[in-house]
Amino acid sequence: MQTQDSTAATTGTAAVTTGAGTTGAGTVLCEDGLRRPPWAARDPLLREYYDTEWGMPVRDEAGLFERLVLEGFQSGLSWVTILRKRPAFREAFAGFSPDAVAGFGDADVARLMADERIVRNRRKIDAAVTNARAVIALRTEGGLGELIWSYRPEQTPQPRTMDEVPSRSPESEALAKDLKRRGFSFVGPVTVFALMEAIGVVDTHLTDSHRRGSSGVWTRETVT
Structure with a gap:
């Protein structure tokens, strides 16, 4: 927890840090009839963030x-x-x-x-x-957006449970090195992977979450 690359420091594995627990769990069926990961199922602020922002494309x-x-x-x-x-x-x-x-x-x-x-x-x-x-x-x-999005992988993860959500990837490791080479700081591969999740470069919504594939970045074939 003391380093920038702690697994618990990623938004993609936020169940570890929000008190939701059960990182190996699948989605939770919420009272509104929608399925969300444990980390987004309890706290209203996290739920709003998950439903409206997390994983949606950001390029500006x-x-x-x-x-x-x-x-x-x-x-x-x-x-x-x-x-x-x-x-x-x-x-x-x-x-x-x-x-x-x-x-x-x-x-x-x-x-x-x-x-x-x-x-x-x-x-x-x-x-x-x-x-x-x-x-x-x-x-x-070309700018920050062009650099980050150039590391979009050919395929996105297909996690069924929180245990299957990766905390880093070859692309995040390569992007972290590239950012550091260009003078950026606090950009380890786990932090960078969390960024890639948050802005839609990868889709790590659990496969039965109501948000799976919602970004429009990935076709149905690549997210199911």
Whole structure:
């Protein structure tokens, strides 16, 4: 739990960190008649996130930067903690504008370290600033979205239970190395895989979840 690549730090295996337990479990039949993974079945905020956002395609620079930063801040914590703090994060980090965050200096870092509404971790704050600058540098090479989506695999996982949801992949390992080579920080292969799940690069919804295949990125043949 102390490293950025802890399995429990991924959104895809959030049952480990949300108190839902039973990582080997399949979907839960909820009171609305829909099936969801255990991590999304209990907490209303996680359910809303799962039903409307998690796994849906994100390609714009600011949206990708936000999710990259938040995945880094989530390392060692539960995802629901980050979701609850997301409005404060957005305010503190200038709406996750890479240009704005790239200009943060010592006074901004001190401000963030004093902001009790967010996760006050100096390494993660420094990484957010570093990554903003790396995002800007990538613009001359097609941008962050083009880089991340170029690592979309030929097939997506087909997990029936939480035990079958991977925490990393060859593509996430390769993308993590590529991001580090380009100056990004806090981008280990597990954190990167969680990002890929969250933005639809892979579909790790359990096979009988009502959200399986909902992103439109994967055809029915590749998700069933």
